[in-house]
Every structure is written in C-alpha cells, then in structure tokens.
Amino acid sequence: NAGVTQTPKFRVLKTGQSMTLLCAQDMNHEYMYWYRQDPGMGLRLIHYSVGEGTTAKGEVPDGYNVSRLKKQNFLLGLESAAPSQTSVYFCASRLAGAAKTQYFGPGTRLLVL
Amino acid sequence: GIQVEQSPPDLILQEGANSTLRCNFSDSVNNLQWFHQNPWGQLINLFYIPSGTKQNGRLSATTVATERYSLLYISSSQTTDSGVYFCAVDPGGSYIPTFGRGTSLIVHP
Numbered sequence: 153n154a155g156v157t158q159t160p161k162f163r164v165l166k167t168g169q170s171m172t173l174l175c176a177q178d179m180n181h182e183y184m185y186w187y188r189q190d191p192g193m194g195l196r197l198i199h200y201s202v203g204e205g206t207t208a209k210g211e212v213p214d215g216y217n218v219s220r221l222k223k224q225n226f227l228l229g230l231e232s233a234a235p236s237q238t239s240v241y242f243c244a245s246r247l248a249g250a251a252k253t254q255y256f257g258p259g260t261r262l263l264v265l
Numbered sequence: 266g267i268q269v270e271q272s273p274p275d276l277i278l279q280e281g282a283n284s285t286l287r288c289n290f291s292d293s294v295n296n297l298q299w300f301h302q303n304p305w306g307q308l309i310n311l312f313y314i315p316s317g318t319k320q321n322g323r324l325s326a327t328t329v330a331t332e333r334y335s336l337l338y339i340s341s342s343q344t345t346d347s348g349v350y351f352c353a354v355d356p357g358g359s360y361i362p363t364f365g366r367g368t369s370l371i372v373h374p
Contacts, residue, residue, distance in 0.1 A: 183360060194351065194366040202360075210361070211266075242308065246360075254298060254353070254362060256308035 154178050156257035158243050164263045165233045173228040173260050175243030181255075182248035184226040185210075186218060188239040189259075195242065201226055202248070233264045267292045267356045271365035278342050278372050286337040286368045288352030296355035297328050298362065299337050303348045311337070311350075342372045 159174040175184065182203050187195040197210030199218040207218045215237060217229045226245075230237060243257040268291040278284055288297070299311040312319050312326045314335065319326050323342075328335040339346055349369050353362040 185361075187364075192366065195353075195364040197361065197363075200361060240306065244308075249360070252296075252360075253310050253313050255310065256300075259306050 156243055156245055156255050158241075158257040158260050160260060161258070162261045164265065165230075166265055167234060169233050170229070170231050171233065171262075172230075173241055173243075173262075175226045175228070175245075175257055176224055177226075177243075177245040177255070178224060179245065179247075179255065180223070181245035182223075183246050184220065185244040185254075186216075186226065186228045187242045187244065188212065189242060190239050198228065198241075233262075235264045238262060238264045267294070267354060267363050269352060269354055269363055269365040271350075271352055271368050273368060274366070276368055276370045278370070280343060280372055280374050282342050282372075284339045284342060284370070286339070286350050286370075288335040288337070288354075288365055290333050290335075290352075290354045292333070293357040294330065294333075294354040295357050296360070296362070297335055298353045299326055299335070300351040300353065301346075301348050302351065302367070308351070339370075342370075344372045344374050346370060347372045 156177045185200045186198040201207045201220040204223040241260045246252045246254045270289045314328045316330045323340045325338045349367040351367045352365045
C-alpha cells in the first residue's frame with residue numbers, strides 16, 4: 153500500500169513553460185485535493201475533486217488546471233508557469249463523507265525562474 | 266469563509282517540557298484534524314477530533330466545538346516533535362478542509 157504518491161519530487165521551470173504534476177492514490181479514496189504551501193501561509197487549496205470526472209476550484213485556482221480521468225489519479229497542470237507559482241505542492245486524498253482522515257503525499261517542490 | 270487561527274505561531278522548548286497549542290475557528294465545523302509536518306516536509310495526521318478528547322501516547326487533543334476551539338497537548342517533548350503543527354477544519358456541510366497557518370515548534374536537546 154503506497155498511499156499517496158506524487159511525481160516529480162522536484163522541478164525547475166523557466167517562466168512560460170508548462171508542466172503536469174501527477175498525484176496517485178491506491179486507497180480507493182473518492183476525494184482528492186491539490187494544495188500549495190508557501191512560507192507563513194499554511195496550506196491553500198488550489199483545486200479539488202469529489203469523484204472521477206469531477207473537479208472544482210479552491211481558494212487559489214488561477215493559473216492552474218486539473219483533471220481526474222481515473223479515480224486513483226489527480227493531475228495538476230501549469231500551462232504557462234510564473235515565478236509566483238514557485239511553491240511546494242501537496243496532494244491529499246480521503247474517503248467520502250464526514251469523519252474521514254486526510255492523507256498527504258510527500259510534496260513536489262517547484263521553482264520557476 | 267471560515268477563519269482558522271493558531272497560536273502561538275512559534276514555540277521553542279527544551280526536551281522534556283510540556284506544551285499546549287491552540288486552534289480557534291470562526292464557525293461550526295463537522296471535522297477537525299491536527300497534522301504534524303516534520304522537518305522533511307511530510308504531513309502526518311495526528312488526530313481526527315471534531316469534539317471531545319483523544320490521546321495517542323504523549324499527544325492528546327481536545328475540541329470544544331460549542332466554543333469553537335481545539336487544543337493539542339504535547340507532554341515530555343522530544344526533539345522528534347519538532348516541526349509545524351497544523352489545524353484543519355471542515356466547515357459545516359463541507360468536506361473541504363481549511364488550514365490554519367500553523368505553529369512552528371522547535372525542541373532543543
């Protein structure tokens with residue numbers, strides 16, 4: 153049971169480049185989330201999904217797109233990276249319904265030059 | 266949206282000391298979680314505690330939902346307790362956690 157995994161672990165981009173971050177979970181969780189963490193800001197929700205084929209915007213969605221074609225995968229895309237998107241990105245998942253624990257991946261560190 | 270405030274923002278302890286971390290939230294919640302982010306960045310769930318008290322070894326947590334706060338107690342702290350502690354709440358009717366900004370804890374040997 154690998155839990156929640158994220159690919160890649162670290163990436164450097166130039167301004168304007170695009171990339172996709174992959175999150176995978178093997179716990180059959182319905183809900184999946186993408187957060188970004190910046191110094192002193194805690195975790196802020198970018199996008200989330202409550203099931204295969206559905207996505208919704210979180211607190212800071214601008215500049216990002218997501219897709220959930222398979223239940224176990226949640227992809228985060230940056231179409232045209234900007235230095236403001238330099239951050240650590242965390243994926244999380246949990247079962248549907250109340251009273252459920254959220255499990256996090258190890259994070260992806262992204263530097264946009 | 267719901268506001269989540271954690272205090273203190275920073276805490277420095279000597280090994281063996283006890284500490285209390287606080288999480289205040291501005292509205293009713295149907296879930297509350299405490300997380301520990303270790304110095305390598307990994308986020309580990311410590312407690313799911315929308316109300317009442319739970320204990321796990323040297324750590325315990327209490328949530329008083331009617332007064333909109335939760336407390337995390339760390340007893341006999343160890344250097345491995347260092348890191349950032351986050352509180353996350355699901356507002357009533359939502360399953361989208363909102364995180365506080367965390368308490369940064371350093372435990373010196």
